[in-house]
Amino acid sequence: xxxxxxxxxxxxxxxxxxxxxxxxxxxIVFSFNESKLVTVWGGFSVKWYGELLGNRQMxxxxxxxxxxxxxxxxxxxxxGTMAGLALARFGQFRSRTVFSGMVTAPLVMPEVITGLxxxxxxxxxxxxxxxxxxxxxxxxxxxHMTLTLSYVTVxxxxxxxxxxxxxxxxxxxxxxxxxxxxxxxTLPIIAPAxxxxxxxxxxxxxxxxxxxxxxxxxxxxxxxxxxxxxxxxGITPEINALATIMVAIVTLFVVIAGITMSRQEKRxxxxxxxxxxxx
Amino acid sequence: MANPSYLALGTRIISGIDKLLSTVIASSPYRWSSxxxxxxxxxxxxxxxxxxxxxxxxxxxIPFVIVLKISFAETRWLxxxxxTPLLEWVxxxxxxxxxxxxxxxxxxxDSLYAKxxxxxxxxxxxxxxxxLLIGYPMAYAIARAESKWRNTLLLLIILPFWTSFLLRxxxxxxxLSNRGVINQVLMALGFEPIxxxxxxxxxxxxxxxxxxxxxxxxxxxNLEKHDLTLLEAAVDLGSRPFKAFLSITLPLxxxxxxxxxxxxxxPAVGEFVIPRLLGGxxxxxxxxxxxxxxxxxxxxxxxxxxxxxxxxxxxxxxxIFQRYQAQEAAGAMKS
Numbered sequence: 245x246x247x248x249x250x251x252x253x254x255x256x257x258x259x260x261x262x263x264x265x266x267x268x269x270x271x272i273v274f275s276f277n278e279s280k281l282v283t284v285w286g287g288f289s290v291k292w293y294g295e296l297l298g299n300r301q302m303x304x305x306x307x308x309x310x311x312x313x314x315x316x317x318x319x320x321x322x323x324g325t326m327a328g329l330a331l332a333r334f335g336q337f338r339s340r341t342v343f344s345g346m347v348t349a350p351l352v353m354p355e356v357i358t359g360l361x362x363x364x365x366x367x368x369x370x371x372x373x374x375x376x377x378x379x380x381x382x383x384x385x386x387x388h389m390t391l392t393l394s395y396v397t398v399x400x401x402x403x404x405x406x407x408x409x410x411x412x413x414x415x416x417x418x419x420x421x422x423x424x425x426x427x428x429x430t431l432p433i434i435a436p437a438x439x440x441x442x443x444x445x446x447x448x449x450x451x452x453x454x455x456x457x458x459x460x461x462x463x464x465x466x467x468x469x470x471x472x473x474x475x476x477x478g479i480t481p482e483i484n485a486l487a488t489i490m491v492a493i494v495t496l497f498v499v500i501a502g503i504t505m506s507r508q509e510k511r512x513x514x515x516x517x518x519x520x521x522x523x
Numbered sequence: 524m525a526n527p528s529y530l531a532l533g534t535r536i537i538s539g540i541d542k543l544l545s546t547v548i549a550s551s552p553y554r555w556s557s558x559x560x561x562x563x564x565x566x567x568x569x570x571x572x573x574x575x576x577x578x579x580x581x582x583x584x585i586p587f588v589i590v591l592k593i594s595f596a597e598t599r600w601l602x603x604x605x606x607t608p609l610l611e612w613v614x615x616x617x618x619x620x621x622x623x624x625x626x627x628x629x630x631x632x633d634s635l636y637a638k639x640x641x642x643x644x645x646x647x648x649x650x651x652x653x654x655l656l657i658g659y660p661m662a663y664a665i666a667r668a669e670s671k672w673r674n675t676l677l678l679l680i681i682l683p684f685w686t687s688f689l690l691r692x693x694x695x696x697x698x699l700s701n702r703g704v705i706n707q708v709l710m711a712l713g714f715e716p717i718x719x720x721x722x723x724x725x726x727x728x729x730x731x732x733x734x735x736x737x738x739x740x741x742x743x744x745n746l747e748k749h750d751l752t753l754l755e756a757a758v759d760l761g762s763r764p765f766k767a768f769l770s771i772t773l774p775l776x777x778x779x780x781x782x783x784x785x786x787x788x789x790p791a792v793g794e795f796v797i798p799r800l801l802g803g804x805x806x807x808x809x810x811x812x813x814x815x816x817x818x819x820x821x822x823x824x825x826x827x828x829x830x831x832x833x834x835x836x837x838x839x840x841x842x843i844f845q846r847y848q849a850q851e852a853a854g855a856m857k858s
Contacts, residue, residue: 249764249765252660253660253663253664253667254664256657256660256661256664257660257661257664257665257676260657260658260660260661260735261679263657263732263735264679264680264683264732264735265683266698267691267694267695267697267698267732268683268686268691268694270694270697270698270704271690271693271694271697274697323574323575323578324575326571326572326574326575327575329571330571330572330575334568334571334572337572339576343572343575343576343579344845344848344849345845346579346580346583346584347575347579348844348845348848349583349841349845350583351786352785352786352789352790352840352841352844353789353790353841354789354790354792354793354794354810354833354837355790355793355795355810356793356795356810356813356814356830356833357590357793357813357830357833357834360590360813360817360826360827360830361586361587361589361590361830362582362586364586364589364590364593364823364827365582365585365586365589367604368589368604386582387582389578389582390578390579390582390583393575393578397575398848422567422568423567424541427540427541447685450687451687451688451689453689453796454795454796454814457818458817468687468689471687471689471690471693472689472796475689475693475696475800476799476800478696479693479696479697479700483690483693484697486690487686487687487690487693487694490686490687490690491686494682494685494686495682497685498678498681498682498685502674502675502678506674
C-alpha cells in the first residue's frame, strides 16, 4: 500500500516536471538548428544567435523593456514595501479593508481589464497639465508599477507577519524614533523580501504583453510586443535563440540566489547550534 | 557570523545615515515644517499608508470608474476620443447627462458575446480542474519529500514561472504544429499526423501549462503546514492511508485548493495570449473579443462594456480569493 502510494507520488512528480520542462528544452534544442524549418533537424549551428544580435529593432525593443522593467521594479518596491508595512504592522486602521482589497485585486485581475482601464485613464487625463501627452515609456511604467506593487506588497507582508515584532517594540520602548527603528531593525529583516520583490516585479514587467500593448503609443515597441508580432506569423528560429538566452540568464540568477539562500540558512542553523551548545 | 568587514561597513553606513538624520532633524527648517505637517495630522505612519493608497486610487480605482463611464457612452466614429461625452454643457446653460445602455443591449442582442462568456468560463473551469488534478499530487509529493529535496523541487516549479510566459506559450507552437515535434515522432512511429495547433486541445494545454505553478504553490504552502501526527494517529487506530487522506488531509487542504483554483480560474477567464497563439481562429474567448473590439474595431464603448460585464462575472471569484488572502494574513499574524 505504502509502496504503491510513493510510486504514484514519484511518477506524478516525474510526469509533471516532464510536462513543465519538455517545451522549454525543445525550444533550446531547436535554437541550435541549422535549418530554417524549425522542427526539422538540419545540423548544429549558432547562426540564429548571429541573426538575432544583428536585428536592430529587436535589440532596441529589448533595451526599452529592460529600462521600463528596472524603473517599474524600483518604484514597485518602494510603494509595495510601504503597503506591506501598513498591512502587517499598523493593525487596524480606517479603510484597511478597502486598502487590502485594492492591493490584492491586481494579482488576479485579467490583464485585458487592467490594460483597457489604464489606457482610458491616460486618454481621459491627457489634456491636463503634467500628464505626458504621448503614450510610451512613462505610461507603460505606471501601468506596470500598479500591477507589480501588489506582488511586492504580498511578499513583504508575509515576511513581516512571520517575524516577531518584539524587537521593534523594544526599540520603540527604549525611545528610538520610528524612522530609526525602521532603518535599523525592520529594513534588515525585510531586505530579502524586497530583493525578491524587485526581481519578481522586473520579470513580470519584462514579460508583459497585454498591458503594455494597451498603454503604449503607436510608435512604442517593447520586447514582448516585438516577439508577439513575429510569433503570430509562425515559428522562427530567431525567437528560439532569444528564448534560450532568456532562459539561460534566468536560470543563472535563480540558481545563484538558491545557493546563496541555502548557504545563509545553513550558517544560521550552525549559529543556532553553537548558541544551544553554549559556546 | 556574517563577514566582519561587511558588518563594519554596514555599521558605518547606518551611523552615517543616523548622523545625517539627526542633523536634518535638529535643523530649524525641519522643525518648522514638521510642526506644520504634524498640525495637519500627517505623521510618518499616515504617509506610509497614504502613498500606496493614493497610487491605487489613481491608477486602479479611478480607471474602473472611467471604464464604467465610457461603457455608457455612445460610439463616435470620427473624432478623438472616439466616444460621446457623458456630461455636456448644453449651450452654456445646463449640464446634460447622457447615459446610454445601448452597448449593454448590444452585448445581449448579439449571441456572439454570450457564447464567448460561456465558453471562457467553461475553458477556465475545465483548465482549473485539470490543474488541480495534476498539481495536487505534485504539491503533495513535494510537501512530503525529504526536507533536503524540498527546496530544490520547489525551485524547479518556480523556475519556469520566472522565464517568459509569452515564450513558454510559443514553445508549444513548435511542439504542436502540423510538422511539429510531436507529429514528427508520430510519423516516425508510423502513425498519421494529428492537427493539434489552433484547436481547443492546444488552448487547454497552453492554459494548464502556464497556470500550473499558480496551483501548486498555494497548495504546497498549505500541505507543508499540516500536522502529520493527526494522520499517524488515524493510521494507528486502523484507518487505511487512503481513507485517512480523504478524511483528514483533503479537508485540511481546502484553503489551498480554493486559493490555487482562484489563481488559475480568474486570469484564465480573461486570457488573451494563449487563445490567440494556440487556439483556433474561431475560438471564442472573451479576452480575445475585448482585444479585437479595442484594437481592430476601435469600438471603445463596447470594449468597456465587455470589460464591465467580465468584471461582473468575476466579482464573486475575486471576493472568495480576497477573503482567503485576508484569512491567510490574519492566520500568519496569529502564529
